[in-house]
Amino acid sequence: MSDPTKDSANDSTNALTRVKDKPARRRWRKALYWTAVIVILLVAGAFIALDQLTYEPQEDAVAALQSVGGVMAVIQPDGYYFEPASGEARQPAVIFYPGGLVEPAGYAPLARAIAERGHRVYIFSMPLNLAMFGANRAYGIIANRPEDRYVIGGHSLGGVFAARYAAKHQDAIEGVYFLASYADDGGSLSGSSLSALQITGTRDGVMNQGSWTDAKSNLPADTTYVAIEGANHGQFGMYGMQRGDNEADITPEAQVDAVADAMTAWMDKLGKE
Template structure:
């Protein structure tokens, strides 16, 4: 499977290491990123499903930045790096802090299966976020009370734009849409250029910074109180 699996970049491997600010640990079904300052940790906790055939460590730069801002982040480790085989991986993450609030989401294929999970566990979640992804019919969120955030890049050559546009009918009317100017599909993670993608006109770090800012704003609008 390695010949078709997208491997984490040097930056992602570096960001996967614990340091004085962020603690990285292996947990059941994946990896956890959290601030080393327990006083800084705040809700919601974030559950992340990787894109298809992308190794989970490839999302370390994004997870690290979110953890630095105070949020506990779980990245699921999917069988064969395909979330279709691990839709319920979130179960063990939710069980770790059952009294705290959570959001779930993912990149590309990961977002599709994160939304399918969310539909079946609405009482345990506050929201769903999509990075270059969408909610299909089996993950339709329009009749739920979940808050939804949709992020896309203008230079994305992988996302099926027609399918993405069509799938908007599966989302709540108050879904927040954020377009990252110059961002592409691959830079939602850190694993090099994905086949079929377009070249970005912004740096990977800038794209990740924009994602983190959008998510923090989304959390504020949710008005989650511990």
């Protein structure tokens, strides 16, 4: 039989403990609440900052998204697709990864110029406009159109992560091209049988020349180097003047044509090998 005195004492102790626990729980709830608020504000601030830093396509780039002049342009959920309006495309097809914080439409003029020369071109959009978060985007296109041959590459940061994809999927790729870009150690193609093309501008003020020179050791033996006189970093696309870049000595249209010509000549060589 229980002791009423002891039971009463235990009840009093438990009640006191609950009273003491309530302020502690409230403090924890407040701490969790304000932690969540701070995290949300930090994330929102990061997205706002990225949006402000992102380069948007200029009017000429937006105009290049139209299906006119012998080129069909298609806006897709994961980017943009260009091909000759006849539907008869030359091989290989071109997979393009945009530069960091550049909206993919900024490269529409280059894609159109390559399509005018007969090749299919796929420009992929990237999460947060950063290729590091979408390095495997090429897989879907290659898997869905296995009858095509492919080269992959990109501008600036996009070229780095395109090389990483190529290094891991050498059986599906014939060549890798770099526009003001290079292959880092994570995308080393040294010793591979792939062909590479490196295109730079003599007025580029953004690309780190030291890193570019050091990274030559990561390229295959079959590498073609092209330097476009008067070209800068930002005019590989049409998204305006890039921070830290030099003024170009040639027009954006002239630079785009020079790049398209160099890429076409390189791809023609691939077709003869």
